[in-house]
Each structure stands twice: as C-alpha cells, then as structure tokens.
Amino acid sequence: MDFRSLETLVWIARLGSFRAAAKHLYTSQPSVSARISNLEEELGVRLFERAGRRVALTAKGRDTLEYAERLLEMRSELLHTVADPHAMQGTIRLGVVETIVYTWLPHLLERLNEAYPGVTLELDVDSSLNLTDKLTGHDIDIAFLMGPVNHPDIVNAELCRYPLSWVASPRLPLPPEPVHLDALTRWPIITYPRLSKPHIAVQQLVRGTSPGLRIHASSSLATIIRMTVDGIGISPLPPRIIGNELASGSLRTFEAEGVLPELRFTVSYAISPGDTITRAVADLAVRVASEHP
Amino acid sequence: MDFRSLETLVWIARLGSFRAAAKHLYTSQPSVSARISNLEEELGVRLFERAGRRVALTAKGRDTLEYAERLLEMRSELLHTVADPHAMQGTIRLGVVETIVYTWLPHLLERLNEAYPGVTLELDVDSSLNLTDKLTGHDIDIAFLMGPVNHPDIVNAELCRYPLSWVASPRLPLPPEPVHLDALTRWPIITYPRLSKPHIAVQQLVRGTSPGLRIHASSSLATIIRMTVDGIGISPLPPRIIGNELASGSLRTFEAEGVLPELRFTVSYAISPGDTITRAVADLAVRVASEHP
C-alpha cells in the first residue's frame, strides 16, 4: 500500500471511472487498473464492483476510501508543516479568465516561481463559464474567474473587483455629457461572450431600446480591445486592463446613462484531500490580487 | 514519501542509529541511508543531525516523526479494519520460554496459521531474562515469558499461571508424608537458570539448610526433565508440562515443606506504531492460553 494507490482510489471514487482517474492522474488506464488490483490483493478484499459502464465502491471500498482520504490529508499536512516550500513538487492546472491575464497574473506567476520553484503550472485561459465546468469536472484544480462558483465541493475566495466603464475610440463622435441609452445603441456594442455576467448586464441595460441593437460577443478580450480601438463599436471594459490604450489615447472612457456592474473575481477550487499546493496557490493569489489593485 | 521511509525514520529515532534500524528492518544500512536521504531531499529539510557516534533528530525531524507515527498508526488501523486477515503479510519475531513451548504454543501456532496464513513467525526460545532484554532492545517483537516486563514502552497481559510441584523419579526413596527441608536437600535440586524467578524461589526456600545444597541450573527444560527422570535429582516443575512422564510413571510429584511459588506468564510487547499483527498475536495468545489451561 502506497500513497499513490490510495490517491488513485480516491479519484476513481470521485470521478466514477478508472479511465477518468487515469486522465486526471496523468497516467494510463491500465496503470490505474493495476494499482487498484494490487491494493485489492494486498487487502484481500474487492474494493470496486465492476458492473458495466460505471464502477462502484464496495462496502469495504467505502471504508478504505475514508482512511485513504484521512491518510492523504495527513501527508499533506506533514508536507505543509515541515517541508521547505522550495522543495514542493507537482503540477497544478490553473484556469484563468483573460481579464486576470491582463492584470496581475504575471505578478502571481513570478511570485509562485519564487516561492514554489518545483511546482509546474498548466495554464488554461478560458471564459468563466467554461472554467466553472472544468472546475466541477476536475479538469482543472483551481481557477480565477468571475465567481463565485456555487457547488458544494468548491471553495471560493474573493480576489478583486473591477468596475466597468464605457470605452470607445476617440474617433467616434461622442458628446462630453452622459450618453442616452438610445444614443448608445447607435454603435455596435462589443463585449464578453454570451451568457457571461457582463454580457447579460449589457443586454438588460439596453433592453427595450432601439431594435437595431447589435452586440458583438467575443471570447477574446484582446479582440474586443482591438475592435474597439479600430472604432468598430463601443465596449464596457474595466479601465484597469486598458491602461496602455488610455495612456496612448487610442481609447477613451465616456459616461453613459445606466449603471454598469462591477466585475467580481474569485479564486475557486475543489477541496481535495492531500492537496497542499492548490491552497497555497489560492492564498498567494489573494495576496497578489490585493497588492496589484 | 512512502510508508517504508516513514517506518525507517521511526525506527532510527527509536533505536538511535541507522545501523540498528537497518538490522531491525531486515535491510542493509546503505538502504536505510538512502531512504532517509530521499526523504530529506523530498522535504528539502535535514531530518537527522549526523554528529559522531549517534544520530539525533532535528526539530523538523521531530515534527516529521510525529506525523510518521500517526500515518503508520492510521495505515495499521485501515489494514485492521478492512483487510482480510488471510491477506495479512509480514514477519514477527516471537520470543517464547520453553515452558510455553511444552504447553499451548503448538495450539497457538496452528491457530495463527489458520487466521493469518501470510504471516511468518520467527521463533526464539530463550529464558525470560534474556527475552526481556531482547524485547526492550527490539530484537524481538513480542514474547511469552515469566512477566510482567516493567518497562515504559512494554505492554503486558496475563496468559496463564502454573503452580510448581516437587517432582522426582519414583526410584528415589521418598516418604509419603511431606518431606522436611533438610531432607529435601539430600538430593541435588535441578531447576531453572540462575536469576530466574523459580531459581531464586528455591534458593530462598532452602536457604539456611544443610550447606551441602547443590542446585543444578539448566536453561533447557528438556534437560531438567531428563535429568530428573534419570534420578539425578529432584526438581520443582509445573505438572502441566510433564503430563506424559506422570502418566507413564517415569516421574511422580511429592509434597515438601514450604511453599513453591506459582509461575505467572505474560505476553509482553512494545507498543509500536503501525503494528497490527503483534497485537493480533497477543490477543490470540491470551485466548489460546485460556483455552488450554
């Protein structure tokens, strides 16, 4: 019995199949089979009922699972207590929304590299919606996204809040006073993807105005900014991420009728036995986010 | 980090040297060095201070030791709870006094073989005195001896009590009435080794009688019995172990002045993290001893 086998047991139980556990643990499915097979032989007990599509824990398997989780938790505590952070090893899958990439993610990566040089990061830049799915499906370990994620196994902590401003190219003829909603919709609105919080907020804001409303949705923040700089439309963006464009004059903010919501970002991760690093990354992210508002 | 390394850590801490731990764990000393070296590298922390003759735990080492003991204890509990006893594996070193060998040890061995066929026993038949030393020195894991062993780390449980009787060959001219002490010492007394409880009891009993007292001490019960059968002397023995000789008439008991003590046997073992089997053997021994009085 080794920790690797116990970890394998835990992930099969969580994900419901040998194959999924293999994928999660970066190994082959036969290897997972072998680990469980050895464990079963060592205990002289069947741990999983292989019935058709889905495997299910036996009674003994459930008992073993409890011990496995406690053992992994204790090992994690040991590592956290006595191990030199520089010696920590492992890979964590980090999901990030593009907004964070444009703000303090580089600072975090630098700090992570200092504090935990042995830890490998696998970056996954995606929308908050997709990241939420990936998080609950255990395809990533931790995510910085527009949260919180409402799921029993997911822990959320607030990272930062960015207010939205209307932004446009200086070439667009906008008045100095606040723009009326009807006037606003003279231009296409370029914004975050469908079903995202900012997208929905914009939809609600301009609902009932002129029927010619066009909303361009883009999952790429770089594209939104580029299209706005090119004068294709206006967009609600956090000024925080377009510091360069505002400074160089290629974009400017303007006032408009109605209230744009604040974007709230959280760090969210699944509580998982024996995972010290994820929590360490979350803690560091909270700190870095507060240091680079 | 694996359980084997943690176990190695624990035993170095207990025994005070890599070499002793290697011996105890049935492996080579360089192997023990390597295990600790790997553990230290993984944690990025020095666990032992190698200063001259004796190694000492560092502060981090002491913390690690605590976790190691808890982890091993938990693994043991897991094995005890869910594992099929038939699948248990391992070797335990069992020290036994000869008296027990002659009474219920065979029954115990049979029962052990039924309940834990995967467990290997290493039998060490010796005197209670030597077994006590071996037990405190961790050269054996568990012992059945004239106890209890008074040592902080040793647990004792009573096994059985055998009264002593005076025994002699029928060829010796003994009166039917109780023999006086002075008359008793006409023959050599053949008994347990020097410093053993029965030996001391006999010495105290016949102290102050005729100066010609001869006590033959033998560490071999078989030899004591044989010499007594041959009429070389008389001996205080538990009738329980000479059933054959009494039945065949080659030995008989007789009454004598004074009280011979009872022989009390205990099962004694060091409390050790992660050792399920030792406790299982102890429990079974208590049961078997009570079933074969």
Added chain:
DNA sequence: AGAGGTTACGGGCAGCGTAAGGATC
C-alpha cells in the same frame, strides 16, 4: 460499435546489496 476494464509484453528506473571510502571518538 463504442466506451471502458483486463491481460500481455517489452523497456526504463528506482531501490537493493556488496564493497570501498571517510569521519569521529
């Protein structure tokens, strides 16, 4: 037929034991 677990098999690496080296009392 496709998804998923098992079996078979060859290759790589970790861990072992032997033997030699070095430090401390």
Added chain:
DNA sequence: GATCCTTACGCTGCCCGTAACCTCT
C-alpha cells in the same frame, strides 16, 4: 582502530505505457 554513515556500482524487480482483447450497453 573501531564504529558508523556515505558513496559507488552493478543488478534485480517493479511499474509504466502500448497494444490487443474482452465485456457490457
């Protein structure tokens, strides 16, 4: 010089990944 830990080195055995096989839905 004795004792004990470390380093060096060749070897074995375990574990892994690929691929073929089997079994359910």
